[in-house]
Amino acid sequence: MDIAGVVLGTIPLILYAIDKHKQRKTSHDVKRIRRRIFLEQRLLEATFISIGLQLGKTTRKELETHLKKAHPTHSAQFLDIIDRMEEILQQIMNELMIDSNGQPISQSDGSEWSQMKRFVKRHVGNGSRKALIEELREWNEDLNNLIGKPEMPSPDYNPLVTSRRAHFDSAHCDKSRTNAALVHEAIMTTWQCCCEEHHGALKLQWHKGTSTKSDEFVVAISVPERNKDWFESIVEVGTSLDCPPLSNIKSAWVSDCPPDSTTQTAGAKRAVSRGVRFSSDPTTCKTVRAQEVHAAPLPQISCLCVFTGALQKRDSGIIPGTTMRNSFSLDTAPLGQTIRSISIASALRHVESSRHPCSLSKKHRLSVAAASCWALLYLCGTPWISSSEWSGSHSLQLLVRTHGSSIVLADQMPMVFHSFEKLQRAGKSVWPSHNTDELLGQTISDLHGRNKALFALGILLIELYVDTSFDELRELFELAQRSKRGSSVARSHRLSDLEIAEHWLYNKIYEDAGQSYGYAIQRCIRCEFPGRPDRRTFDFSDFRTEFYKGVVAPIQAFHDIFDGNIDEVLRRN
Numbered sequence: 001m002d003i004a005g006v007v008l009g010t011i012p013l014i015l016y017a018i019d020k021h022k023q024r025k026t027s028h029d030v031k032r033i034r035r036r037i038f039l040e041q042r043l044l045e046a047t048f049i050s051i052g053l054q055l056g057k058t059t060r061k062e063l064e065t066h067l068k069k070a071h072p073t074h075s076a077q078f079l080d081i082i083d084r085m086e087e088i089l090q091q092i093m094n095e096l097m098i099d100s101n102g103q104p105i106s107q108s109d110g111s112e113w114s115q116m117k118r119f120v121k122r123h124v125g126n127g128s129r130k131a132l133i134e135e136l137r138e139w140n141e142d143l144n145n146l147i148g149k150p151e152m153p154s155p156d157y158n159p160l161v162t163s164r165r166a167h168f169d170s171a172h173c174d175k176s177r178t179n180a181a182l183v184h185e186a187i188m189t190t191w192q193c194c195c196e197e198h199h200g201a202l203k204l205q206w207h208k209g210t211s212t213k214s215d216e217f218v219v220a221i222s223v224p225e226r227n228k229d230w231f232e233s234i235v236e237v238g239t240s241l242d243c244p245p246l247s248n249i250k251s252a253w254v255s256d257c258p259p260d261s262t263t264q265t266a267g268a269k270r271a272v273s274r275g276v277r278f279s280s281d282p283t284t285c286k287t288v289r290a291q292e293v294h295a296a297p298l299p300q301i302s303c304l305c306v307f308t309g310a311l312q313k314r315d316s317g318i319i320p321g322t323t324m325r326n327s328f329s330l331d332t333a334p335l336g337q338t339i340r341s342i343s344i345a346s347a348l349r350h351v352e353s354s355r356h357p358c359s360l361s362k363k364h365r366l367s368v369a370a371a372s373c374w375a376l377l378y379l380c381g382t383p384w385i386s387s388s389e390w391s392g393s394h395s396l397q398l399l400v401r402t403h404g405s406s407i408v409l410a411d412q413m414p415m416v417f418h419s420f421e422k423l424q425r426a427g428k429s430v431w432p433s434h435n436t437d438e439l440l441g442q443t444i445s446d447l448h449g450r451n452k453a454l455f456a457l458g459i460l461l462i463e464l465y466v467d468t469s470f471d472e473l474r475e476l477f478e479l480a481q482r483s484k485r486g487s488s489v490a491r492s493h494r495l496s497d498l499e500i501a502e503h504w505l506y507n508k509i510y511e512d513a514g515q516s517y518g519y520a521i522q523r524c525i526r527c528e529f530p531g532r533p534d535r536r537t538f539d540f541s542d543f544r545t546e547f548y549k550g551v552v553a554p555i556q557a558f559h560d561i562f563d564g565n566i567d568e569v570l571r572r573n
Contacts (some may be wrong), residue, residue: 025066036133037092043140069506081139088136118460160557161516168548170541176215176378179237183217184383186235186319189422193305198222201341201397201415202384203232207370207556208413220399220415221308222341230257230339230399231308257310339410341402341417343461344368345393363562365464368414370559372396372460373520373552380453384416393463393470451527451536452466458524461498461555463505465513474500501525516554 041055048055052065063082067075069440180202191198203218217235299309301319347360360368379385385395397417399410459470466473477500502525510518522528529536529546536543 036137040140042137044143045139047096047143057145057242069510073199078143081143084137084140085143088132088139091132135500141529160560161554164553164557165549168545168553170545172214173378173544173548174541177382179215180217180379180384181382182237183219183235184418184559187221189299189306190304190381191420192303195305198305199341200418200420202374202379202418203411203413203415204371205278205413206374206378207367207559220341221304229308230341314431339399341415342400342407343394343396343417344396344398344414344464345469347398348463348467348470360467362467365467366559366562368396369461369464370552370556371414372457372464373555376453376457376538377544377552379416379547384418385453387451387453390453390456392460453538454524454527455497457551460500461517461524462501462509465509465517466504470497470500473504477503487540498525513558517558519552521552 046057048058053063064075067078071078097220184200187200199222201220203220205218215237217237219233219235220230220232222230272536354543375396376385376390380387380390395414395417399415400407401410462473463470468476474495478495501521505518505521505525509521527533527536529543529550531546533545538547
């Protein structure tokens with residue numbers, strides 16, 4: 001049992017010696033000693049596991065190297081605490097009179113355990129003994145609370161992050177979440193056909209600052225069974241008035257493009273209302289601020305499948321809300337037959353193919369990272385994103401088109417993909433049918449109650465920065481591990497997603513991207529947010545505020561640096 005050189009390796013020796021004594025004579029005092037040492041051992045095991053190490057198999061050199069990476073500023077202090085714990089444990093061993101193999105030091109009376117018995121009888125109740133164990137407990141608990149958490153950057157660590165944190169609009173966030181759910185409901189209830197499945201995708205553009213209104217959304221829709229075309233709509237949620245009727249309400253968006261064949265009626269006036277509308281190119285549209293717009297009555301859309309199936313060019317229509325409080329106006333246009341969608345996961349996967357989906361630049365990947373953080377803030381907990389089933393890079397889509405023999409991006413903005421299945425339209429479920437565990441390709445049972453959507457976001461942020469899918473990151477890490485120990489040595493267990501994520505976080509993200517970006521990822525994969533664990537969900541406003549400050553703001557600031565928005569952000573402060 002000689003385990004010299006292993007950090008805190010004296011603990012199992014002490015337990016072994018006490019167990020040998022118990023075989024000869026069981027006493028309450030001996031049991032008490034063992035319970036206390038056992039509890040300290042379990043707490044230390046949890047501490048070491050939290051930082052990716054294993055108690056009893058880690059040398060001091062390995063621990064020192066790991067702490068210098070995870071805690072560059074305070075690693076020396078942490079090592080000093082561990083050294084003091086080593087001293088305390090060595091004192092206990094000396095008083096128990098056992099050697100480095102857990103065997104008793106021979107005594108002149110010939111009884112190998114007599115000294116142990118005398119020690120237990122003489123010292124178990126005295127003050128010095130209690131002080132030793134109490135000091136060990138205090139250091140152990142403090143170490144457990146701190147050692148697994150890399151240092152949190154100061155609020156003033158980055159002026160861009162500080163500026164972003166100061167401009168969170170909680171009311172705008174709440175309104176956007178409510179309206180996003182209404183848009184989902186309006187689309188879902190308007191598929192009145194017998195098709196098994198329809199595809200919908202909500203475009204993410206909050207990170208660009210171009211979509212600041214809480215009642216405007218851009219949605220792409222498709223009906224795979226009838227055709228593979230995609231249609232894009234600008235959706236505006238509005239309040240219906242009793243008079244005039246919905247059929248007389250015109251969209252608040254008017255295109256700069258040539259007008260359609262719709263005939264304008266001089267006497268018809270637009271009511272003060274907002275609605276949902278689709279446009280093939282939102283940049284070609286402008287908002288009409290006038291209180292009155294003369295327009296012909298818009299037709300009511302009873303089935304989106306029929307409406308899009310007959311659509312040849314831009315057209316508009318009205319979807320009445322499920323209640324009299326809301327209505328939705330649609331201005332829809334086909335995107336073309338060459339348009340299709342791919343997942344972010346496929347874009348990050350490195351495959352040997354002449355028709356690789358597309359490659360994303362670092363600037364674009366950071367744009368997707370920022371968009372994803374805003375997506376969880378505004379959509380997680382709504383029917384668009386389930387907190388228990390969202391799968392990160394597999395649930396985010398990009399629109400691409402075929403250009404000759406290559407595939408190019410048709411739109412820079414990522415989209416949250418959603419499948420409107422027949423059972424959902426029947427009212428049995430409003431949540432996506434994807435399973436996060438299956439889509440990640442791994443089990444995430446090691447999360448111990450953490451928010452799965454947050455964990456998936458943390459994985460996505462790592463994938464986007466490294467420009468590699470998570471499956472490939474796992475393969476690279478396992479290949480490196482095999483080369484270290486030799487290919488003939490079998491792995492004792494399959495590494496968890498958390499272990500893989502933390503490896504790339506500590507050895508790549510923190511070193512290359514810095515504290516702000518790295519700590520934002522750590523918050524996600526470890527769910528490190530203030531408050532009770534059962535309130536760390538997007539259903540609670542206080543958690544959304546903490547998520548914005550701890551994740552959205554630093555990732556958005558990092559994106560701003562690459563997007564050239566630094567001056568604009570600083571001017572807001």
